[in-house]
Amino acid sequence: MEKLRSIMLACVGFALFLGLWEIGGRILGSALLAPPSAVAVDYVDLLRQGDMLRELAGSLRQMAVGFLAACIVGMPLGVAMGRSDVADAIFRPWVSMFVVTSTAALIPLFILTIGTGFMLRVTIVFLASVWYIVLTAYNGARGVSPMQVAVARSFGAGTLQIFWKVTLPAIYPFLITGARIGLVHAIRAMVLAEMFVIIGYGGLIHRSGLLVDTGPVLGLLITLMIVSLFFNWLLGEAGRRLAPWYEQQRVTL
Amino acid sequence: MSELETRPAGTGAPDKLEIRNVTKYYHGRGNSLPVLENFSLAVKDLEFLVLLGPSGCGKSTLLRIIDGIETCDSGQVVLDGKNVTNTTGDGRGMVFQSFELFPWRKVIDNVAFGLEVTGVGKAERLDIAREYVNLVGLSAFEHSYPHELSGGMQQRVGIARALAIKPQVLLMDEPYGALDVQTRDLLQDELLSIWERQRKTVIFVTHSIEEALYLADRIVVMSPRPGRIEQIIDVPFGRPRRDALKSDPEFLALRREIWQILKKGARV
Numbered sequence: 001m002e003k004l005r006s007i008m009l010a011c012v013g014f015a016l017f018l019g020l021w022e023i024g025g026r027i028l029g030s031a032l033l034a035p036p037s038a039v040a041v042d043y044v045d046l047l048r049q050g051d052m053l054r055e056l057a058g059s060l061r062q063m064a065v066g067f068l069a070a071c072i073v074g075m076p077l078g079v080a081m082g083r084s085d086v087a088d089a090i091f092r093p094w095v096s097m098f099v100v101t102s103t104a105a106l107i108p109l110f111i112l113t114i115g116t117g118f119m120l121r122v123t124i125v126f127l128a129s130v131w132y133i134v135l136t137a138y139n140g141a142r143g144v145s146p147m148q149v150a151v152a153r154s155f156g157a158g159t160l161q162i163f164w165k166v167t168l169p170a171i172y173p174f175l176i177t178g179a180r181i182g183l184v185h186a187i188r189a190m191v192l193a194e195m196f197v198i199i200g201y202g203g204l205i206h207r208s209g210l211l212v213d214t215g216p217v218l219g220l221l222i223t224l225m226i227v228s229l230f231f232n233w234l235l236g237e238a239g240r241r242l243a244p245w246y247e248q249q250r251v252t253l
Numbered sequence: 254m255s256e257l258e259t260r261p262a263g264t265g266a267p268d269k270l271e272i273r274n275v276t277k278y279y280h281g282r283g284n285s286l287p288v289l290e291n292f293s294l295a296v297k298d299l300e301f302l303v304l305l306g307p308s309g310c311g312k313s314t315l316l317r318i319i320d321g322i323e324t325c326d327s328g329q330v331v332l333d334g335k336n337v338t339n340t341t342g343d344g345r346g347m348v349f350q351s352f353e354l355f356p357w358r359k360v361i362d363n364v365a366f367g368l369e370v371t372g373v374g375k376a377e378r379l380d381i382a383r384e385y386v387n388l389v390g391l392s393a394f395e396h397s398y399p400h401e402l403s404g405g406m407q408q409r410v411g412i413a414r415a416l417a418i419k420p421q422v423l424l425m426d427e428p429y430g431a432l433d434v435q436t437r438d439l440l441q442d443e444l445l446s447i448w449e450r451q452r453k454t455v456i457f458v459t460h461s462i463e464e465a466l467y468l469a470d471r472i473v474v475m476s477p478r479p480g481r482i483e484q485i486i487d488v489p490f491g492r493p494r495r496d497a498l499k500s501d502p503e504f505l506a507l508r509r510e511i512w513q514i515l516k517k518g519a520r521v
């Protein structure tokens with residue numbers, strides 16, 4: 001019941017928002033703010049044209065490379081930092097520095113050094129997401145219950161066994177959470193980098209932004225939002241499927 | 254003091270486990286806190302020994318030292334004549350107060366954990382684990398996760414996990430401390446019935462006098478920190494024991510006597 005109520009409230013809020021947007025759009029006109037009715041028409045056009053989905057697929061593929069690299073580097077690094085004081089002392093200053101650095105500010109620098117191609121997008125996506133993955137894994141590794149480690153030792157488990165059978169499973173929910181946060185940042189960074197060099201999906205948004213009609217831009221943004229939400233949900237679902245204890249663990253984070 | 258005579262050393266069963274002059278300090282900021290000082294105790298083969306004492310007297314510390322997950326500063330833990338001080342896994346199985354099951358493992362895999370880390374093959378360890386899950390009456394929950402079980406069921410899993418490695422000494426640290434009274438009584442009876450079928454040496458920590466009297470062959474009453482043996486009490490009741498024993502006049506009299514001993518210890 002509680003859930004149904006909150007869903008209904010969300011729907012009411014959403015309908016209200018659409019209504020206000022429609023009214024505002026009619027008053028301001030499509031050049032300033034296309035109303036939802038016009039965006040819907042433009043959206044069907046975008047789908048039929050095929051540019052939107054094609055560019056999206058291409059961009060996401062490159063994003064995936066950067067994001068996977070961030071997971072492959074970030075997860076072990078975060079775990080190592082959480083479990084070893086030496087690794088923590090060496091890497092934490094760097095992580096702290098980079099995580100507060102604006103990725104947008106780095107883009108011009110990287111355009112100069114590695115050009116505007118595939119590597120640029122991969123690098124930017126990597127740098128935008130890896131620190132969140134590191135920090136989440138780090139916190140997870142820090143929080144592994146000493147009691148559970150003691151239990152494993154009590155049954156005669158060695159250091160390696162403790163790592164594989166206790167530390168890693170205990171960190172797992174954090175790795176998933178880190179991946180989810182990282183992915184949101186990765187998609188944002190992808191669009192940002194592409195808007196700088198006007199390629200891919202970000203390039204498409206940039207070019208549409210130059211039109212006198214705001215409908216297509218809004219349509220592109222909506223697709224991007226849906227895609228981000230979908231991947232976020234997908235990772236969460238994967239976490240739940242692979243680890244039924246995940247929800248229960250997550251509540252106690 | 255008729256029932257309270259302490260049995261002289263050298264009578265009865267041979268010693269299974271010996272704790273020799275164990276000393277343990279916890280080091281804080283600038284000060285060292287003695288928890289155990291020259292603590293010695295001999296545990297007989299197949300006896301049910303209960304450690305009873307006020308909170309903070311070092312019962313858990315002692316049990317963890319016996320188990321090997323805590324190191325002691327000096328002294329020895331000797332099991333079957335073999336020095337097992339500061340080592341884990343060798344002949345000892347531990348049940349923890351807050352259950353400490355692995356939330357990511359199903360019941361059966363929790364119970365199989367000890368066998369898994371000692372390298373028992375998968376089919377064999379699952380067979381053994383199934384047998385112990387059955388022993389504690391949880392066959393229907395083999396494939397459940399701990400969070401799907403009640404506290405009492407979780408502790409049954411904890412007990413099955415400790416028993417599955419067929420320990421020579423079962424260590425139980427206030428295993429029922431986190432449970433409600435009814436569940437606690439139920440689990441006491443279950444434990445006794447399992448123990449009567451599969452005799453083994455048990456060291457059981459509690460601060461409930463009733464629980465101690467109901468379960469134990471001998472009760473070691475400890476004094477507040479640093480933990481020393483205040484008195485060792487032989488429990489005169491035969492077995493099997495039934496719940497009605499708890500309202501037996503002799504039981505109640507003993508309970509009062511032990512209460513006096515604990516009170517006296519607390520004043521020192």
Ligand SMILES: Nc1ncnc2c1ncn2[C@@H]1O[C@H](COP(=O)(O)OP(=O)(O)OP(=O)(O)O)[C@@H](O)[C@H]1O
Nearest residue numbers: 279280288307308309310311312313314315460478
């Ligand atoms: N890791 C630790 N560091 C410092 N002091 C500790 C530590 N563990 C226990 N102590 C101290 O050692 C003393 C004995 O603790 P222990 O847990 O063995 O007592 P206990 O008899 O099991 O008490 P309880 O009945 O409350 O479980 C306590 O005073 C406690 O404060």
Ligand SMILES: [Mg+2]
Nearest residue numbers: 312313314427
């Ligand atoms: Mg204790």
